Amino acid sequence: MVRNSRWDFRFLATETMLRLTKKADYGLMALKYLAEQALATGKTGAASAQSAKDIAEAYHIPPQLLAKILQTLARQGLLVSHAGTHGGYALARPATEINAFEVIRAIDGPLFITSCITIHGTCDLAGHCTIKEPLRKVNDSIKDLLAGIVIADLAETPDHEPSVTLAGGLVSIAL
Amino acid sequence: MVRNSRWDFRFLATETMLRLTKKADYGLMALKYLAEQALATGKTGAASAQSAKDIAEAYHIPPQLLAKILQTLARQGLLVSHAGTHGGYALARPATEINAFEVIRAIDGPLFITSCITIHGTCDLAGHCTIKEPLRKVNDSIKDLLAGIVIADLAETPDHEPSVTLAGGLVSIAL
DNA sequence: GGAATTCCGGACCATTGCAGTCCTAAGTGT
DNA sequence: ACACTTAGGACTGCAATGGTCCGGAATTCC
Ligand code: SF4
Ligand code: SF4
Numbered sequence: 001m002v003r004n005s006r007w008d009f010r011f012l013a014t015e016t017m018l019r020l021t022k023k024a025d026y027g028l029m030a031l032k033y034l035a036e037q038a039l040a041t042g043k044t045g046a047a048s049a050q051s052a053k054d055i056a057e058a059y060h061i062p063p064q065l066l067a068k069i070l071q072t073l074a075r076q077g078l079l080v081s082h083a084g085t086h087g088g089y090a091l092a093r094p095a096t097e098i099n100a101f102e103v104i105r106a107i108d109g110p111l112f113i114t115s116c117i118t119i120h121g122t123c124d125l126a127g128h129c130t131i132k133e134p135l136r137k138v139n140d141s142i143k144d145l146l147a148g149i150v151i152a153d154l155a156e157t158p159d160h161e162p163s164v165t166l167a168g169g170l171v172s173i174a175l
Numbered sequence: 176m177v178r179n180s181r182w183d184f185r186f187l188a189t190e191t192m193l194r195l196t197k198k199a200d201y202g203l204m205a206l207k208y209l210a211e212q213a214l215a216t217g218k219t220g221a222a223s224a225q226s227a228k229d230i231a232e233a234y235h236i237p238p239q240l241l242a243k244i245l246q247t248l249a250r251q252g253l254l255v256s257h258a259g260t261h262g263g264y265a266l267a268r269p270a271t272e273i274n275a276f277e278v279i280r281a282i283d284g285p286l287f288i289t290s291c292i293t294i295h296g297t298c299d300l301a302g303h304c305t306i307k308e309p310l311r312k313v314n315d316s317i318k319d320l321l322a323g324i325v326i327a328d329l330a331e332t333p334d335h336e337p338s339v340t341l342a343g344g345l346v347s348i349a350l
Numbered sequence: 351g352g353a354a355t356t357c358c359g360g361a362c363c364a365t366t367g368c369a370g371t372c373c374t375a376a377g378t379g380t
Numbered sequence: 381a382c383a384c385t386t387a388g389g390a391c392t393g394c395a396a397t398g399g400t401c402c403g404g405a406a407t408t409c410c
Binding site for chain 1: 367368369370371372376377378379380
Binding site for chain 1: 383384387388
């Protein structure tokens with residue numbers, strides 16, 4: 001099918017729906033940056049640390065905010081941190097072993113799609129809701145999709161841009 | 176350091192991340208209901224109309240709110256409405272030709288994932304952002320995933336429950 | 351024609367979560 | 381000692397969501 005011949009996005013400025021928070025967004029950017037740096041300098045793991053300030057400046061994002069994001073990321077074990085003069089953050093694992101799903105979950109908390117899925121108590125009409133289960137499947141599909149993307153996919157190899165194309169996930173959904 | 180190692184999701188009730196609004200949720204439920212009714216009564220299209228009140232009561236959702244959701248749905252052409260004593264709403268198209276993506280978009284507006292995608296002006300750092308493109312791909316994948324689900328998939332065939340399994344979409348993502 | 355029924359549309363409000371700031375520790379290297 | 385950097389909490393402004401209310405217009409039934 002896929003019809004929708006008309007589109008008319010004229011006054012559709014509302015923006016909502018399945019939004020990914022900016023924090024998660026920033027988080028991914030930071031991760032990507034770290035991945036690239038680690039690659040560029042050749043240094044592995046904790047050796048090539050970048051300070052929160054550096055990353056923030058590199059992308060022009062609020063330093064304070066980024067700082068806290070990195071903190072939580074570190075707390076969740078995705079990053080290793082090191083204080084002190086040449087401290088900073090570095091990937092806790094190789095860039096090919098950290099996927100987008102983890103990152104997002106670490107920052108925004110678990111959850112997905114509907115209110116009912118994560119905490120069972122939230123939606124009071126969970127009893128009469130008949131759409132819950134199918135939606136959970138969709139939820140899982142998106143999760144798998146996201147889980148199939150590792151941050152190495154996001155990082156560009158300095159000059160050779162084509163490369164990667166690691167065909168992240170292959171998600172099939174059957175209700 | 177690498178502290179953490181403890182997880183403590185005790186008070187992680189935040190719920191966020193890729194959330195689908197409750198309005199869209201309700202909308203899907205309503206659509207499903209209408210699909211089932213149309214199927215049960217055999218009547219096609221505008222013949223078997225259900226009032227907003229009826230649907231709201233069937234699922235115990237706020238009538239006034241559902242009313243407005245149905246209104247927008249009708250305005251977008253997914254439903255046909257009819258005022259008057261035995262009026263109400265009915266699917267504008269067969270249940271196999273309305274997909275979840277349309278519904279969600281009709282209710283919550285377009286948009287997806289990041290702020291930058293829909294309106295170009297939103298994210299001020301779109302210039303320096305290197306993650307934008309990959310994310311757009313993810314975005315599209317989710318869209319395709321959603322677009323592969325038609326509301327007929329959600330509706331149960333009255334007794335025979337297995338049936339359907341129309342294996343909605345097959346989405347592969349390659350960055 | 352009138353009354354009941356149902357949709358339409360906008361205005362309105364309360365809560366909540368997001369985005370972002372600030373400030374005070376506590377580690378760490380020179 | 382001192383500069384640098386992470387850690388964590390408290391706090392604020394704002395926008396979106398979820399939900400309500402009301403006056404009006406269409407339609408059908410009597
Ligand atoms: S129980 Fe149903 S209505 Fe409630 S959040 Fe889940 S899917 Fe939505
Ligand atoms: S431009 Fe980059 S930072 Fe801004 S919303 Fe898009 S992906 Fe996120």
